[in-house]
Amino acid sequence: MVTQATKGYIEIDQERCKGCSFCIEYCPKKAIFLTDKLNLKGYFVATYKEGNGCTGCAICAIVCPEVAIEVYRGGTA
Amino acid sequence: MKKVYSRPKSLKPAHFHYCPGCGHSIVNRLIAEVIDEMNLGDKIICVAPAGCGMLIYNYFDVDCLESAHGRGAAVATGIKRVRPDNLVVSYQGDGDLAAIGTAESFHAANRGENITIIFVNNGVYGMTGGQMAPTTILDQVTTTTPVGRISEKAGHPVRMCEVLAVLDGTSYLERVAVHKPAAIVATKKALVKAFQHQMNKTGFSMVEILSPCPTNWKMDPLQACKWVEDVMSKQFPIGLVKEVQC
Numbered sequence A: 001m002v003t004q005a006t007k008g009y010i011e012i013d014q015e016r017c018k019g020c021s022f023c024i025e026y027c028p029k030k031a032i033f034l035t036d037k038l039n040l041k042g043y044f045v046a047t048y049k050e051g052n053g054c055t056g057c058a059i060c061a062i063v064c065p066e067v068a069i070e071v072y073r074g075g076t077a
Numbered sequence B: 001m002k003k004v005y006s007r008p009k010s011l012k013p014a015h016f017h018y019c020p021g022c023g024h025s026i027v028n029r030l031i032a033e034v035i036d037e038m039n040l041g042d043k044i045i046c047v048a049p050a051g052c053g054m055l056i057y058n059y060f061d062v063d064c065l066e067s068a069h070g071r072g073a074a075v076a077t078g079i080k081r082v083r084p085d086n087l088v089v090s091y092q093g094d095g096d097l098a099a100i101g102t103a104e105s106f107h108a109a110n111r112g113e114n115i116t117i118i119f120v121n122n123g124v125y126g127m128t129g130g131q132m133a134p135t136t137i138l139d140q141v142t143t144t145t146p147v148g149r150i151s152e153k154a155g156h157p158v159r160m161c162e163v164l165a166v167l168d169g170t171s172y173l174e175r176v177a178v179h180k181p182a183a184i185v186a187t188k189k190a191l192v193k194a195f196q197h198q199m200n201k202t203g204f205s206m207v208e209i210l211s212p213c214p215t216n217w218k219m220d221p222l223q224a225c226k227w228v229e230d231v232m233s234k235q236f237p238i239g240l241v242k243e244v245q246c
């Protein structure tokens, strides 16, 4: 199995997420997905999936209206 | 790994009340980032509007005052005149700035008040349920223009940056948007520039931000962003409208 080195990763605060899909649309690595999980506010929330080659570019954080995303980059995980 | 993006310090932990995909949220975050990066926490005084942006004092960890609907420029004028060393910023929607507040906005600009207006243009009265605003574009359906805005009955969409550009008191007027990553980055730069103009006492500065209102446009958030790109920005061209030397 070929494992891809991870350059970055993100954490999504799902209680802030409102499922707008902006991060999913703009992630260049398509590493974010909408789930069928509801948060306390009643929104379907986004989730980050490891192994899709996240580079920590932070585009998801730039577009996230809820400031729900933290981005980490560099070194090894 | 190093954390390269986290919540700005001057944004309180409160959750935003805005609808999913609302441009106000992104504008609020950008303002907080600029406050942090320019170290303005003790210097800035924000004026909140009536409209969906009215709760900014719950989000920004800086001094804020609430103004009556449309009176942001007048309230900001008062604050700036008694506290000229503070950075005074009025946050306003299009109904607020360009309908009920036309007189206050226009004359503050004409007097060249050293204040900054952050003008969130979403083409409707958002908070009250999506009625027509002066910025509603022709044929746009709203609750008060159910067959679309017709110029013979309701006039034409007002381009506020261009209107204020003819006044000698204005020093920096730029139209930006928050519907895609590059536009969001450009919006942040425009906020920095506007604040620099105020610090250099060049006159009245305003950043007009084309901002999706998915709820009242009856679109999903991504459709609303596409509408800004394909339709709204044709009526309201994105770019610098006026800048005097800073």
Ligand SMILES: Cc1ncc(C[n+]2csc(CCOP(=O)(O)OP(=O)(O)O)c2C)c(N)n1
Binding pocket: B050, B051, B052, B053, B068, B069, B092, B093, B094, B095, B096, B097, B120, B122, B124, B125, B126, B127, B128, B133
């Ligand atoms: C004097 C006065 N008249 C009317 C209102 C009702 N009102 C509250 S918000 C609003 C419109 C807000 O629209 P806009 O300024 O475009 O901001 P948005 O909500 O779209 O961000 C109105 C008419 C009020 N609060 N005060």
Ligand code: SF4
Binding pocket: A012, A016, A017, A018, A019, A020, A021, A022, A023, A024, A045, A046, A060, A063, A064, A065, A066, A067, A068, A069
């Ligand atoms: S951009 Fe933010 S609010 Fe929107 S789906 Fe992604 S994490 Fe959720």
Ligand code: SF4
Binding pocket: B017, B018, B019, B020, B021, B022, B023, B024, B052, B122, B126, B127, B212, B213, B214, B215, B216
């Ligand atoms: S009504 Fe429109 S402007 Fe108001 S919070 Fe919702 S999306 Fe934003």
